[in-house]
Amino acid sequence: MSFPKNFLWGGATAANQCEGAWLEDGKGISTADVLCGASHGRRRENTIEVLSDRYYPSHEAIDMYHHYKEDIALFAEMGFTVYRMSVNWARIYPNGDDEYPNEAGLAYYDGIFDELHKYGIEPLVTMAHFETPLHLYHAYGGFKNRACIAFFVRYARTLLTRYKGKVKYWLTFNEINTVEHGCWGHTAMTDNDPASVAQAAHNMLTAAAEATIIAHETDPENKVGMMLAGLFSYPATCNPKDIQANNEFMDKQFFYCDVQCRGVYPKWRWQEYARKKIVLDTKPEDFEILKKGTCDFISFSYYLTFLTEDQEDHSKKTDLVSGSNPYLPKTDWDYTIDPMGLRIWMRELYRMYEKPLMIVENGLGAADVVEEDGSIHDQYRIDYIRDHLLEIEKSMERDGVEVLGYTSWGCIDIVSNTTGEMKKRYGFIYVDKDNEGNGDLHRSRKDSFFWYKNVISSNGEIIHQ
Numbered sequence: 139m140s141f142p143k144n145f146l147w148g149g150a151t152a153a154n155q156c157e158g159a160w161l162e163d164g165k166g167i168s169t170a171d172v173l174c175g176a177s178h179g180r181r182r183e184n185t186i187e188v189l190s191d192r193y194y195p196s197h198e199a200i201d202m203y204h205h206y207k208e209d210i211a212l213f214a215e216m217g218f219t220v221y222r223m224s225v226n227w228a229r230i231y232p233n234g235d236d237e238y239p240n241e242a243g244l245a246y247y248d249g250i251f252d253e254l255h256k257y258g259i260e261p262l263v264t265m266a267h268f269e270t271p272l273h274l275y276h277a278y279g280g281f282k283n284r285a286c287i288a289f290f291v292r293y294a295r296t297l298l299t300r301y302k303g304k305v306k307y308w309l310t311f312n313e314i315n316t317v318e319h320g321c322w323g324h325t326a327m328t329d330n331d332p333a334s335v336a337q338a339a340h341n342m343l344t345a346a347a348e349a350t351i352i353a354h355e356t357d358p359e360n361k362v363g364m365m366l367a368g369l370f371s372y373p374a375t376c377n378p379k380d381i382q383a384n385n386e387f388m389d390k391q392f393f394y395c396d397v398q399c400r401g402v403y404p405k406w407r408w409q410e411y412a413r414k415k416i417v418l419d420t421k422p423e424d425f426e427i428l429k430k431g432t433c434d435f436i437s438f439s440y441y442l443t444f445l446t447e448d449q450e451d452h453s454k455k456t457d458l459v460s461g462s463n464p465y466l467p468k469t470d471w472d473y474t475i476d477p478m479g480l481r482i483w484m485r486e487l488y489r490m491y492e493k494p495l496m497i498v499e500n501g502l503g504a505a506d507v508v509e510e511d512g513s514i515h516d517q518y519r520i521d522y523i524r525d526h527l528l529e530i531e532k533s534m535e536r537d538g539v540e541v542l543g544y545t546s547w548g549c550i551d552i553v554s555n556t557t558g559e560m561k562k563r564y565g566f567i568y569v570d571k572d573n574e575g576n577g578d579l580h581r582s583r584k585d586s587f588f589w590y591k592n593v594i595s596s597n598g599e600i601i602h603q
């Protein structure tokens with residue numbers, strides 16, 4: 139058996155992309171609630187308040203808020219042993235800086251965790267998945283303000299205390315390295331100059347480390363993961379200039395692993411800040427917190443790989459070139475399909491940091507067709523996931539990598555994060571809703587639902603068929 143006996147199998151979602159009920163039971167407005175819908179392939183924009191003439195897909199999403207029992211029953215039918223989800227910060231602290239948490243928000247997640255445990259499904263909870271209370275933008279200018287450290291820590295402490303015994307797998311910030319490239323959902327910042335980004339990154343890393351310390355103190359059973367966006371890139375050519383450009387791009391991603399796994403800033407980062415005349419606002423205790431609050435495992439997302447080429451040679455606006463690898467096919471949304479790349483990067487991550495890995499996002503965003511009889515034949519999704527699982531298996535079997543589990547992204551169709559579309563579906567479970575918000579939200583099983591159920595019940599054996 140190449141998948142270990144206790145391998146965690148499941149799926150993943152984020153609150154803002156599935157819950158809806160955006161103002162129910164005392165929830166405040168989050169950064170995700172002001173992200174508009176966009177058309178195919180276009181990255182969606184945010185407003186800074188809710189405008190009456192714009193469509194905001196997260197406001198209803200797939201209304202999991204009211205369907206969670208039905209949805210969890212479907213996850214259980216597939217045999218999930220883990221479900222990755224996020225708590226929406228603005229449900230617990232509607233403004234982010236409130237003194238006391240919102241009991242109705244806390245009770246809602248109690249209901250979810252109890253329902254999961256009813257079926258023996260372990261919750262894996264992301265504390266912040268691009269859902270920052272919007273008030274933190276208006277009142278503090280977002281995460282570049284050190285005040286946000288304490289707000290996040292208070293929120294984390296509330297979760298860790300309240301759900302002690304119900305949740306033992308935690309992730310702090312989803313895809314923390316997206317801050318490097320400016321990420322509204324996380325930072326609640328509209329100014330993305332290098333100094334503000336560096337400060338926001340420091341504040342978030344410090345907050346995450348403090349949350350990790352609290353998690354370990356609250357319950358020694360707690361396991362806290364860092365969560366890295368799989369922005370994995372190859373040099374575009376064997377030109378040393380491209381290799382250097384790629385190293386620099388990858389260093390920016392691994393910086394977050396360096397801090398969250400080793401507890402220290404790498405020297406090159408200080409050199410870079412000195413060159414750019416960036417002076418961070420830090421306190422000596424930040425560095426003690428970073429040192430003590432290292433993570434227990436590395437979780438990451440993996441959808442595609444990138445190519446990087448040197449700017450000077452090719453006069454590109456950015457070093458990163460996506461989707462042009464001649465050796466790889468692409469999805470309808472222009473993502474390269476690179477299962478072997480998953481093995482390559484898992485090996486790299488494991489060699490560098492020697493922490494167990496968990497793939498907490500992977501999957502194929504595709505436009506599914508519902509046949510007249512209601513069936514959905516998504517063989518392309520089965521192929522995609524099978525090919526990635528085969529590489530995960532090789533990384534364990536041949537590269538000695540320790541892997542805790544696999545949660546396929548958007549195990550039920552949800553709103554796309556980058557485009558706001560419903561059409562870009564990842565799920566094993568179809569949800570009747572379109573890009574404009576039409577549909578009766580009923581759930582149905584795709585072919586991949588039955589296939590994934592067999593994957594789990596055979597502990598991965600059927601991927602060889």
Ligand code: BG6
Nearest residue numbers: 152313439503553554555556557
């Ligand atoms: C990850 C995010 O970057 O990619 C998810 O953590 C997101 O929130 C996922 O949904 C897939 O991206 P998209 O744009 O296809 O939804």
